[in-house]
Amino acid sequence: MTTVEAKLEAAREDLAARDGVVVAFSGGVDSSAVAALAYDALGEDAVACTAKSETLPEAELEDARRVASEIGIRHEIVSFSELESEEFVENDDDRCYHCRTMRLGEMLETARDLGVGTVCDGTNADDPGAGHRPGLQAVEELDVHSPLLAHDITKDEVRAIADHYDLSVAEKPSMACLSSRIPTGLEVTEDRLTRIERAEALLRQWGFEQFRVRDHDGLARIEVAPDELERALELEFVETVRAELSTLGFDHVTLDLHGYRTGSVSPETEDEEPVVEDVFATESSSDD
Numbered sequence: 397m398t399t400v401e402a403k404l405e406a407a408r409e410d411l412a413a414r415d416g417v418v419v420a421f422s423g424g425v426d427s428s429a430v431a432a433l434a435y436d437a438l439g440e441d442a443v444a445c446t447a448k449s450e451t452l453p454e455a456e457l458e459d460a461r462r463v464a465s466e467i468g469i470r471h472e473i474v475s476f477s478e479l480e481s482e483e484f485v486e487n488d489d490d491r492c493y494h495c496r497t498m499r500l501g502e503m504l505e506t507a508r509d510l511g512v513g514t515v516c517d518g519t520n521a522d523d524p525g526a527g528h529r530p531g532l533q534a535v536e537e538l539d540v541h542s543p544l545l546a547h548d549i550t551k552d553e554v555r556a557i558a559d560h561y562d563l564s565v566a567e568k569p570s571m572a573c574l575s576s577r578i579p580t581g582l583e584v585t586e587d588r589l590t591r592i593e594r595a596e597a598l599l600r601q602w603g604f605e606q607f608r609v610r611d612h613d614g615l616a617r618i619e620v621a622p623d624e625l626e627r628a629l630e631l632e633f634v635e636t637v638r639a640e641l642s643t644l645g646f647d648h649v650t651l652d653l654h655g656y657r658t659g660s661v662s663p664e665t666e667d668e669e670p671v672v673e674d675v676f677a678t679e680s681s682s683d684d
Contacts, residue, residue, distance in 0.1 A: 400556045406541045407436045416441035416512040420503045420540070420580050421471070422452075423460030425565045426518030429554045430543055432561040434516065435469040442622070443510060445472045447502045450479055451495070451573035455550050455600065474502045479586060489530070490576060496531035500538050514576050520544040522551045569606040569621075570658070577610050579661040581679055588640055591644040598640050602633060609641075616646040624653040633664070 397405075411417060411434050419431045421444035435440035444467070446460045457473075464471035476498060478484045482495040503515045508676045517535055519542035524532060535542060544554060558566035559583075588611050595609040595616060606621035618637070620628045627633065627652055641649045 400553050403547050403549050404557050407547045412568050414514045417514045417516050418507040418512050419444045420517040421446050423463045425558050428463050428565050429557045430564050431469050432467050432515050435467050443507050444469045445503050447499045448475045450589050451575045476502050485584050487618035491578050493530035493534050496534035516541045520551055520554050521548045532587050563598040587624050595641050595645055610661050616641050616649045617652050619652045619656040
């Protein structure tokens with residue numbers, strides 16, 4: 397038995413020992429692996445639950461529906477609004493804590509309604525060491541079970557488990573919520589979330605796989621994976637994306653030549669300054 401197989405079996409046995417579980421389910425590879433393990437272990441006593449809000453792209457919701465169907469697990473969708481929270485809208489460096497607290501709160505309420513005692517999430521063994529992750533505090537405070545973390549299952553091993561269950565998302569890139577595209581310190585609004593979602597839908601239509609459109613209050617900063625940068629510089633794409641994003645309300649459209657980077661609009665540590673400056677806010681004194 398390989399290391400991954402041993403960890404898979406340990407996680408499956410962990411879940412099988414429970415009366416039932418509700419899995420906080422985004423349709424990404426981590427939560428999908430947990431949902432597949434839970435369904436394998438518990439059958440009808442496992443439920444996947446997706447919390448629908450303004451920060452969840454419609455394409456991601458459709459992915460969640462599709463992957464739940466692949467697994468065969470019961471899928472519940474609940475709705476809430478992060479924008480009702482002043483702390484979330486303020487968008488300080490604990491935004492993810494406020495978001496995760498609300499989202500997992502919906503999971504816990506669903507579990508209570510179903511008479512289920514355990515809520516699981518997809519935190520994996522690599523997550524605690526991946527920089528500033530305030531959302532993990534919410535997981536701990538709400539006593540949510542993280543089977544991937546508990547059994548030391550890394551991201552690569554999560555993908556291997558997803559492949560074991562023949563899940564279509566086994567190689568899916570990570571996809572954080574839409575608010576992660578807004579620089580820390582700049583308010584999260586429905587208008588900003590909407591134009592980000594529409595802008596990223598355009599990049600998806602052009603076949604890009606790993607990307608973000610960062611919204612710097614009037615400036616769109618497009619990040620794509622380094623191996624996709626060359627395609628992003630093609631004239632047809634440049635002209636199309638510039639025109640389309642301008643109609644969405646962006647005053648300036650840029651391509652970040654560093655390529656895609658996680659958390660590039662948020663401080664990595666509590667000592668760093670938030671990234672909110674609009675580089676076009678102050679007019680140059682030069683005529684050039």
